[in-house]
Amino acid sequence: MKTVSLMFHDAVKDGDFDESGFPGAGADLYKLDLDQLDSHFRTVSGARPDGSSNILDLIGDRPEKTNVAPPLFMTFDDGGVSAVIYIAGMLEKYGWTGHFFITTDYIGKPRFVSESQVRELHERGHVVGSHSASHPERMSKCSPEEMHDEWCGSISRLSEILGFSVKVASVPGGFYSRKVAAAAATCGIEALFTSEPVMNCYHVDGCLVLGRYTVNNGMEPSISSSLAAGKMTGGKLRQHMLWNIKKAAKTAGGGFYDSIREKILKK
Ligand SMILES: [Zn+2]
16 A cells, blocks of 8 residues: 655744754754745645545554555644644634644643643644654654553553543654554554655554655655655655755754665665
């Protein structure tokens, strides 16, 4: 099965990056100004007049291959307060369902959503999922016990807040491994979004694993619409990613670009 998932983080007003989500230059690369985010939404809506999908409609049933466009999932990581104050309303304007992945240790802290805002996202028709409890630096390097605590701890916190079992999650920092998915499956997670830029999905111990395409600050809206339409694959995608990372590395500095470049070329 193929799906297209776009991965966003926070949205900020007038370049105020400290308004929402995690602080620092690394996190700022993924924060979009409100106008920028709306430009992406506008071009994506042009490319996908059929709208966005809800992951909960997909879990459990395994649709046969069809000729229609792959389901489009709009996803937002970290649980910054911009999810509620800006992004939910912008999605609703297009009739889309957002998937908000919350770092549960940060619930109620400055710049992050509160418990009542988690409930509000659900009540407004969006999907709430886990983005781990503490956002470990490298999830794939955690011990099995740590992985278990990150997934089960965050899922039970969200389930308690919402009053039903939360079944979806996204991997923090993009550090995915099969073990990360297997640990998620033992905590009742039925759909896990990674940061692998792929459309093909697969199951690990009954948990559906879905790739995602990152939309970062400065990315052309025409790229996100090509991605959403499933038109950017293979060499074209690699070329875009290299260019994109090069641009981001100029801001981040250091040997960042070389290591990422190597990773992309290996794929
Ligand atoms: Zn994150």
